[in-house]
Amino acid sequence: MRLSRYFLPVLKETPAEAQIASHRLMLRAGMIKQASAGIYSWLPLGYKILKKIETIVHEEQVRAGHIPMLMPTLQSADLWKESGRYDAYGPEMLRIRDRQDRDMLYGPTNEEMITDIFRSYVRSYKDLPLTLYHIQWKFRDEIRPRFGVMRGREFLMKDGYNFDLTKEDALHAYNRHLVSYLRSYERMGLQAIPMRADSGPIGGDDTHEFLVLAETGESEVFYDAEITDLKFGDREIDYDSVEQCQGVLEEFTSRYARTDETHDEAVWADVPEDRRRVARGIEVGQIFYFGTKYSEAMNAVVQGPDGKQAPVHMGSHGIGVSRLLGAIIEANHDDKGIIWPEGVTPFHVGIVNIKSGDAEADAACEDLYKSFVKLGLEPLYDDRNERAGGKFATMDLIGLPWRVTVGPRGLKNGVVELTSRRTGESEELPPEEAVAKIA
Ligand code: ATP
Ligand code: MG
Numbered sequence: 209m210r211l212s213r214y215f216l217p218v219l220k221e222t223p224a225e226a227q228i229a230s231h232r233l234m235l236r237a238g239m240i241k242q243a244s245a246g247i248y249s250w251l252p253l254g255y256k257i258l259k260k261i262e263t264i265v266h267e268e269q270v271r272a273g274h275i276p277m278l279m280p281t282l283q284s285a286d287l288w289k290e291s292g293r294y295d296a297y298g299p300e301m302l303r304i305r306d307r308q309d310r311d312m313l314y315g316p317t318n319e320e321m322i323t324d325i326f327r328s329y330v331r332s333y334k335d336l337p338l339t340l341y342h343i344q345w346k347f348r349d350e351i352r353p354r355f356g357v358m359r360g361r362e363f364l365m366k367d368g369y370n371f372d373l374t375k376e377d378a379l380h381a382y383n384r385h386l387v388s389y390l391r392s393y394e395r396m397g398l399q400a401i402p403m404r405a406d407s408g409p410i411g412g413d414d415t416h417e418f419l420v421l422a423e424t425g426e427s428e429v430f431y432d433a434e435i436t437d438l439k440f441g442d443r444e445i446d447y448d449s450v451e452q453c454q455g456v457l458e459e460f461t462s463r464y465a466r467t468d469e470t471h472d473e474a475v476w477a478d479v480p481e482d483r484r485r486v487a488r489g490i491e492v493g494q495i496f497y498f499g500t501k502y503s504e505a506m507n508a509v510v511q512g513p514d515g516k517q518a519p520v521h522m523g524s525h526g527i528g529v530s531r532l533l534g535a536i537i538e539a540n541h542d543d544k545g546i547i548w549p550e551g552v553t554p555f556h557v558g559i560v561n562i563k564s565g566d567a568e569a570d571a572a573c574e575d576l577y578k579s580f581v582k583l584g585l586e587p588l589y590d591d592r593n594e595r596a597g598g599k600f601a602t603m604d605l606i607g608l609p610w611r612v613t614v615g616p617r618g619l620k621n622g623v624v625e626l627t628s629r630r631t632g633e634s635e636e637l638p639p640e641e642a643v644a645k646i647a
């Protein structure tokens with residue numbers, strides 16, 4: 209992409225309404241524009257990153273054997289009346305009436321709708337296990353939308369639902385989700401720690417939240433410092449293996465890690481004092497096992513091997529796709545701007561021409577551009593007729609991992625400058641070598 213042809217409305221001023229770094233930076237970098245309280249337009253740069261995050265989530269869900277689909281944003285109130293949540297959900301639910309006077313709502317989550325789909329088609333245990341998911345916009349009329357996309361009212365969520373014959377099978381689905389979530393967050397350059405949590409209005413017995421440690425997080429968390437040493441890394445996992453998935457769960461929940469809702473002073477006292485950490489965290493996902501809560505209320509039953517009808521065991525599992533942009537920026541920025549982890553960066557490399565219009569510099573930039581494209585990388589080429597200082601500031605703000613700076617003086621010596629956004633270190637080297645280093 210050539211910056212002269214892109215739409216990147218960078219702001220010079222720090223927007224007064226933004227209280228935390230990620231919100232400020234997303235506005236300044238021209239990623240989002242508020243449409244109304246807690247509702248945002250995703251401008252091209254923000255949209256590009258949102259799609260990258262969505263792709264990682266899709267890939268990891270499919271790898272775990274979960275099946276993508278899409279349910280609508282608008283739902284009929286009838287199903288929610290059946291489950292009993294139409295009254296229970298409260299003012300966070302946006303209720304709408306259509307012209308036929310039917311009660312509708314903008315879905316805050318989809319347990320009812322997916323259970324209805326399931327019961328409409330599935331009759332036998334032979335069709336299980338089954339895990340369906342979608343990535344769709346949700347609406348929750350949050351009392352205090354704030355921090356930009358972190359607590360929006362309209363937000364993008366991945367929500368998946370497992371249907372199993374037995375509790376054991378459903379717990380295996382739970383564990384599969386835990387593993388796939390660990391992989392997803394790590395691919396985004398994030399450490400998200402599974403913590404014992406409270407089940408809230410969805411209801412259930414087993415639940416973990418995934419938290420990214422950050423001072424601006426809204427949850428208070430208590431953990432054993434040893435938990436932060438655990439990495440999933442690139443280990444192979446067989447998602448069909450009950451033992452392997454259970455093993456990962458046991459490993460990643462082997463140290464004390466809880467949110468304030470489930471914090472227990474008695475158990476906490478057993479953690480060696482020098483390893484106790486009290487901090488703040490951002491909830492970027494949550495997994496639940498809730499048994500037959502919805503299947504009983506909504507009569508989602510299958511015939512078991514014994515010929516008897518039994519309600520299915522279910523769980524629901526969510527990832528805050530749009531919130532993740534905020535969380536990644538909270539964990540990866542400095543006073544100049546964002547520092548994108550490689551896995552989610554909107555462009556792989558920025559090319560800064562410090563003397564646009566100079567024939568040699570222009571030609572060298574074009575060559576670099578083509579070389580990157582040939583390698584399957586996406587460069588962002590700042591070909592605008594602007595001061596070098598302004599171009600550097602923009603690149604630092606939008607946070608691409610690499611910058612190649614091209615100018616007539618360097619070219620005389622056959623070199624360009626390659627700068628790492630994260631370390632700030634620069635080196636001069638021939639253009640081909642700069643390309644090879646990034647590839
Ligand atoms: P929170 O405690 O932050 O209100 P939640 O527990 O109500 O979140 P869940 O029902 O667990 O949310 O939804 C799954 C995921 O969706 C959350 O882990 C979070 O990452 C994301 N999410 C929830 N509410 C919002 C929101 N208002 N804006 C952006 N993302 C959200
Ligand atoms: Mg909430």
Ligand code: MG
Nearest residue numbers: 408417491494
């Ligand atoms: Mg929560």
Ligand code: MG
Nearest residue numbers: 417491493494
């Ligand atoms: Mg939650």
